[in-house]
Amino acid sequence: MKRLLLGLLLASPTLLFAQGSQVNTQSLKAVGMSGAGSALFIDESSIFYSPGALSKMDHNAISAGVSGIMYRSAFREANSMDVHHTKFKITPPFSVFATFGPKDTWWKAGLGIYTPFGGSVDWGDQWPGKYELNYLQMRAIYIQPTISFKLTENFGIGGGFIYNIGLVDLGRSIPLASADAASGKAELSGVGTGMGYNVGVHYHLENTIAISLSYRSKINTKLKDGDAEFTVPPALAASFPNTTFSAELPLPASFNIGVSFPVSERVDIAADGTFLGYDIYKELVFDYKDNTAVLQDTEQPKKYENAFSGKVGVNYKTTDKLALRAGAGYVFTPVQANYVSPETPDNNRVMASAGFTYEVNDKWSLTGAYVFQHLLKRSVTSAVTNLSGTYVTNIHAPGISLTYKW
């Protein structure tokens, strides 16, 4: 009878920075073209998209932008009439890019602070997957000093160091009913850090073609001393001490190829292909500082696969003042069907976008963009939880940024 409580083992909490939360909004010019344009745009956001292009800037600039990502998922359990929607939440990823250095020389330095991953899903505690997830909020903030060199007029090379701060906050139900029949709760929150780098080259022929190659390393974000708080019936409180946890979240390496070419004096077309090295994400391990018979460390299989996305866009300079853009893309998911989880009910996605840049004057410009992503409907049975049903997700992300040039 001593072993009575062993059966209360917690299933693994789920947590990751996944493709599902990756909505790239670093440059709203690129957002306007669904993420294409790494070769086309030579500006301060090249710090992120194409560090080799940075040295080709003929001025300095600082820009700040913010987007409102609305991530909306729906789920219907197999053979059920009830459709569950995530609550309406807006995640505001931001980005700040600044360049430094003398004009018309062979080098340029820059600093980027941006949020490449971030999302918020809140399924509540009344849906069939509540024992896997109630809500998850996360943000990863990258701080990236970058330097870029022009080897020839047409060929630039650059690289940056990335310091990453990741914030997570998640909650899930625990199957322990209290006297009022309510489930228990686990709430985990923490901050992690990691380091990585990006490098890239940019080559262009005037009025013909531009090519950008860039590589961003994987970043292993180490979360230490996160807070783990449990709400359980009082008789079980000793088995669920509020404690701390550590975990490691690998963010994948990516390799991006971008090309752009003019089709007329005012119209450019750009295309980007991105490979994500996501097979590093094999499992998620949670290490609780205080273990009890009930509260054990957990390992959850993830078994991600490498993935690819392709994006094309068009940039139309209607006048010297106003550029309009549109784009479309397709993203292959790294998540296998039986490892889909409610934190990022991922699937292949299609996206479409529109955007503009308006040059207010020589110094100031304003860029806006809107991207819509539709994650295709996916019917899955989780190999981890046996939750069986259909997910579908729409993501809306309008954004705006302001640039000052000198």
Added chain:
Amino acid sequence: MKKIFNYNKFLLLAAASTAFLFSCKPELDAVKPSAGEANFSKYISIGNSLTAGFADGGLYLEGQQVAYPNLIAAQLKHTGGSDFKSPFFTEAQRNGSGYLRLKDLVNGQPVMENVTTELAIRGANPAGKPLYTKYTEEINNLGVPGMRLDMAFAPGIGTVQGNPFFERLLADNTPGTYRYFDFATTKDHTFFSFWLGNNDILGYATNGAVTVPGDGTTVLTSTATFNQLYNSFIDALTLKQQKGIVATIPDVTAVPYFTTVTRKALLAAASAAAGSELKDIYITSSKGMRPATDNDMFVLPFSSAGLLGKPSPGNPAPYGLHPSNPVESKYVLDTDEIAVIKQRTTEFNDIIKKAAERKGLAIADAHAYLNRVKSPGIVYNGLSVNANFITGNAFSLDGIHLTPMGNALIANLFIDAINATYNSSITKIDATQYRGVKFP
């Protein structure tokens, strides 16, 4: 120039807000429930305590409300099912017969208490046993705690001397000859579920395979009797070609009532109390006194009876720890008794399956399902369901009857079987919305 900008911006905004309005919330088509070849316009459920919603050692309102037939009926409403009436206790008498509640956990050991307020006890029969507040309106959930197949055909069960849970459903002037069989087969139903027969084995097994003379609830029904009565009952229920579902009888070794108190656990507790390592528990087996093996099973109440190691009246030897004072037979299912019970269960289930096949009825194989719950256990929507006492989520505090979550899972087992047999599309229940055991 300025004009163009404004115009374009306006277009963009318009396009964006339109896209937002129409597709912000993703849509999923709901499944369309259908009755298939069955007609659910009047569903009745026939059975025992499991069907009535008995849990935690008692029949009380919360358990009645989540009885598996009630959960099934709620889903049937989407396929033309009508109101499903149950003999609920009133809110003022919500604790019905009273039930067990977990009071505390002391070193991981459960401490229980009886709930004795808001009861529905209206008096006592001549033998002093409680009688419950009557409910004599028309009902669909005909589950009666304690009902057995043999008793369903016996007269007198509906009287104050009989089964008080059946008696409470009958009007005062009901003749003593009125049987449960008569009660269940005159409801003009279009669809039925039938899960009866468990107690024809369980009553004997829970008493340690000891039949108390004069106590019909402790008899092990013979296979021949079971065969005859089961088929008679099914024939009567399908007289107008009604469709229905029957369920098999669970293995007694799949419920915590028999699997929680083990020889090892008893020895560990006794050794700790004695301060020295004890080697044997002595039991009264069907072949006489002998040391218990790990294959013998002790019933759950033996743990709370607190007899082990204590002198008995007229016998100073420590109870169960000395060959001269072995554990009484009523607390133990020895290996021979288990074999008999398992064999009988198999025979009964064969009869159930044959009867279902003969009539084209659906079969909810509770025997197979609960064996799977016991080993290896199931993972349902991220939560672990197994046959562990208190923590396994499936079984309530009496170790035999289901928790609300267990009822929801069994209801889904029934629904799956109905859908498979009758080409229907009854929607499933989200069992995560139902609790396991309540903790203090």
